Amino acid sequence: METPFVFGKLAVERNFTNREKERQRLTGNFSGLVNTVLISPRRWGKSSLVQKSAIEAMSVDENLHFCFLDAFNIRTEEQFYLALASEVLKISASKMEVLTENAKRFMGAFLPKLSFNPENQDELSLSLDWKEVKKHPDAILDMAEKIAAEKGWKLVICIDEFQNIATFENQLAFQKKLRSHWQKHQHVAYCLYGSKRHMLMDVFTSPSMPFYKFGDILFLEKIAMDSWVPFLCSRFDDTQKYLSESDAALIATLAECHPYYVQQLAQQSWFRTATACSEEIIREAHEGVVSQLSLLFQSKTEELSTPQVNFLKALLDGIEKFSSKNIIDDYRLGSSANVARIKKALENKEIIDILAGNILVLDPMYKNWLATRYFIKK
Ligand SMILES: Nc1ncnc2c1ncn2[C@@H]1O[C@H](COP(=O)(O)OP(=O)(O)O)[C@@H](O)[C@H]1O
Numbered sequence: 089m090e091t092p093f094v095f096g097k098l099a100v101e102r103n104f105t106n107r108e109k110e111r112q113r114l115t116g117n118f119s120g121l122v123n124t125v126l127i128s129p130r131r132w133g134k135s136s137l138v139q140k141s142a143i144e145a146m147s148v149d150e151n152l153h154f155c156f157l158d159a160f161n162i163r164t165e166e167q168f169y170l171a172l173a174s175e176v177l178k179i180s181a182s183k184m185e186v187l188t189e190n191a192k193r194f195m196g197a198f199l200p201k202l203s204f205n206p207e208n209q210d211e212l213s214l215s216l217d218w219k220e221v222k223k224h225p226d227a228i229l230d231m232a233e234k235i236a237a238e239k240g241w242k243l244v245i246c247i248d249e250f251q252n253i254a255t256f257e258n259q260l261a262f263q264k265k266l267r268s269h270w271q272k273h274q275h276v277a278y279c280l281y282g283s284k285r286h287m288l289m290d291v292f293t294s295p296s297m298p299f300y301k302f303g304d305i306l307f308l309e310k311i312a313m314d315s316w317v318p319f320l321c322s323r324f325d326d327t328q329k330y331l332s333e334s335d336a337a338l339i340a341t342l343a344e345c346h347p348y349y350v351q352q353l354a355q356q357s358w359f360r361t362a363t364a365c366s367e368e369i370i371r372e373a374h375e376g377v378v379s380q381l382s383l384l385f386q387s388k389t390e391e392l393s394t395p396q397v398n399f400l401k402a403l404l405d406g407i408e409k410f411s412s413k414n415i416i417d418d419y420r421l422g423s424s425a426n427v428a429r430i431k432k433a434l435e436n437k438e439i440i441d442i443l444a445g446n447i448l449v450l451d452p453m454y455k456n457w458l459a460t461r462y463f464i465k466k
């Protein structure tokens with residue numbers, strides 16, 4: 089029987105729960121061509137939400153089209169232009185000849201070299217003369233607008249893992265370039281999303297930055313317990329297995345309502361369940377998940393400096409005030425200036441998040457592993 093849970097893939101259809109308000113806001117923005125910025129830690133459900141909202145928005149507005157770009161592997165400005173041009177070209181036509189024709193028409197000056205995988209038309213590879221593109225990136229940055237205008241489309245370009253642009257050389261100049269073109273577009277809106285809240289906040293909310301006031305900013309939260317409980321129970325029920333509400337709540341609690349881990353833990357519990365799930369099964373599944381991740385957590389921890397590890401230890405011990413001299417000495421954190429550096433580094437590594445002064449460890453399984461397996465040995 090197929091498992092009723094997914095993780096590591098986009099949650100769609102029956103695997104997707106809730107997010108009513110966020111979906112409404114996104115579909116409204118898409119249809120009204122309002123730029124949107126969506127921010128949350130990794131694996132909280134941004135990509136799933138954008139995908140789901142895009143499908144919903146297209147189903148009520150047939151003039152609406154989407155182009156998806158993932159900046160996950162993009163490290164340079166050149167790669168960004170290539171990816172953007174390829175994705176926009178791909179949605180511009182379904183026939184290869186038309187697409188080639190579009191490439192010549194819209195990017196003539198650069199004479200892009202196009203090649204396709206004959207088995208899979210989706211695999212378009214494009215090469216451009218970088219020296220030319222660098223001189224005038226306009227043609228590429230405006231191509232979506234031209235195509236959308238010509239076709240009378242409303243087009244939304246969704247760029248995932250947008251925080252990666254911060255690693256480009258001359259990122260500020262690059263951002264200026266993007267913003268100055270994109271803000272003139274009448275037929276295209278942008279939905280930019282990613283993790284690294286601080287970096288993205290800086291890009292989108294600092295008055296001195298080019299993307300200041302670019303669009304509607306949405307902070308995605310985890311999915312609440314009262315959505316998880318009925319979701320988990322009904323997914324078990326759909327597959328003729330039983331999960332009580334209190335056990336569903338236990339799954340969500342152990343995974344701290346973290347969408348990816350709730351699904352993973354639910355799946356592992358489901359696998360172990362013949363007919364009725366139980367607390368014992370769930371605890372066993374939880375141990376299993378943490379064990380599976382052990383090696384990964386081990387190497388993640390080895391990459392940290394000793395004061396960073398000490399800081400995590402203090403955090404798990406429930407320490408809140410890191411400014412006190414006693415705490416700094418007890419946990420060997422160096423100095424209060426060093427504490428600030430540790431926080432920044434752990435935030436950059438997406439290990440902790442600091443919200444309104446509250447510091448949280450983002451990965452509930454890592455937190456559990458540190459507390460029950462790593463620090464215990466020390
Ligand atoms: N609305 C949702 N309902 C149920 N599970 C979800 C939902 N959104 C995300 N998930 C779970 O979280 C995982 C990560 O979601 P994803 O959209 O890839 O997050 P992100 O893009 O923020 O990293 C998914 O594979 C799925 O298991």
Ligand SMILES: [Mg+2]
Pocket residue numbers: 131134135136248
């Ligand atoms: Mg994602």
